[in-house]
Amino acid sequence: MPSVKMYCRGKLKIKGKRVADVVEALTGAYLSSGGEVAALSFMKWLGLEIDFANAPLPRHFPVNAEKLVNVRYLESLLHYKFHDPSLLVEALTHGSYMLPEIPRCYQRLEFLGDAVLDYAVTAYLYFKYPGLTPGLITDLRSASVNNECYAQSAVKAGLHKHILHASQELQRQISRTAEDFGLLDLVSTFGWEAETTFPKVLGDVIESLAGAIFVDSGFNKDVTFRSIRPLLEPLITPQTIKLQPKRELRELCDQKGYIKKKDIVSRENGVAYITVEVEADGVIHKDTRSGRDKKMAKKVACKNVLKSLKECAANAQH
Template sequence: MIHEAITVDEENSYASMCSFLNKQYVSDKSMADSVEALLGAHFQSGGIRGGIKFVEWIGILPASENVQNLIDSSVVDPILDKNATLANVNFHLPQWQEFEKRLGYHFNNRAFLLQALTHSSYSPNRVTQSYERLEFIGDAILDFLITCYIYEHCGVLNPGEVTDLRSALVNNNTFASLVVRCGFHKFLLMINLKLQGHIDKFAEYLATKNHVIDDEVLILLEEKDLNMAEYVDVPKVLGDVFEALAGAVYLDSNKDLKTVWRVFYKIMWKEIDLFSKNVPKNVIRRLYECHTAYPTFR
């Protein structure tokens, strides 16, 4: 049975009626928040295993899926051609030593690095897939690690500030800017002149700002919105590569979250420290507050 979304007015009506019926009405959001809070409590007290047991117990994930076994399973080799050698990998990464120095991590299986730097347009790479799958897992890992850090170290912030802080740190604009500041974009493997032009333009813009990530950078448009305004666009591929690198380090280190955080905290610590002291306010929240700050007359 499909239920239509309940409006705020309807919720208020239900809540007012409950007092007459000696019942209590709990909104969907309150229920969802409660489940998330319970999950957080189990995670804090029992770690990842405790969180998994809770979501299995409550039925979010069926116990038959054995999620913990999936996490503990061995890492799959990213090399597609089993006849490929390290020389085949190095052919596409002639400056791999320089990249590892900038990243601050030495790959045990360099094929993960090749995959993280390969755009879908780079057809010469037949050794690995492109970065999409690594981006998917890296996105979740960075979100998780940054959320944990904020929870552990930013207890003086209110709920709204905590949400804004995470939004400022975990977004494409910030990740893309970090990629350019570290020079990772120079190693990206792709064959797309138009995209390369967008990347060069964005890199030039950040250079004029001395690679400082501030409110001006955070509100830039992504490349898909370029036709909406004549501003510097943020190529989404750069943020994707940052997330893919996190995924690559995670898998190459045998799923060691501590290693991932050690590597990426060194890259992000300036923004983490700066934004924690002066939390950038979410753009939508900013617009809403500006709109409600002035009375309307009829």
């Protein structure tokens, strides 16, 4: 056989991230074309062998679920009948509400459900919109898979009434959030429209319920997503997506050449005060917001500056 000559013009340095991206892309290619078995086989070939144990761990929850939660109603809401209703109890138990027959709260199931929903929503968006760029798919996912939209979904479905807890402060937060939510005119629970901070527990229970269904169904992601999806409807689309206000403001300033000043941040008695200021064509657009959640205060301030900039641009056109 004639020998094949290889020619090299020099050394080529490749960044580690690029190599990692290629590995992730190849794993995704095997997953999308051949399924999980093919992807796992590819990972094993790379030396990333993962040993999955399908046998469920024994649970020791000697609890009468019906005495603690409304099992029948919740199963109707979730469109899923639990083989082990104690999982439903665990998924709705806050750390402040611990009984001898409930050895742990929802945190383990939340950890699991977070990963399952992240994968399920990502896969849904990937196959639903095959023509979208990776950047736009990422935007859709970030607007869909976050504690804020999960919390709104929980309140919309009335799940906040079924959380087992023993904290008066948490009850005040949940009640105030439910009242504020009733005043919102939201078409969807997705996106960045809310201007109030939601107690973390509200978003957590969506994830913990997903984790409970995932375990109870024998680790079936499709069943899990089918059960949780109605709570999240209407799902976000490329037509309804709105960028996170902080990012939208940054991109608008880059596009138009506006000058965004450094945010002014201060704290007083546990309350954060944030001022966002942009100079556009010699005009100052500024807004100051306060709140115990600095991220929420900045988001609202950015929204108001964006609104001012857009109104100014619209008036200039007329």
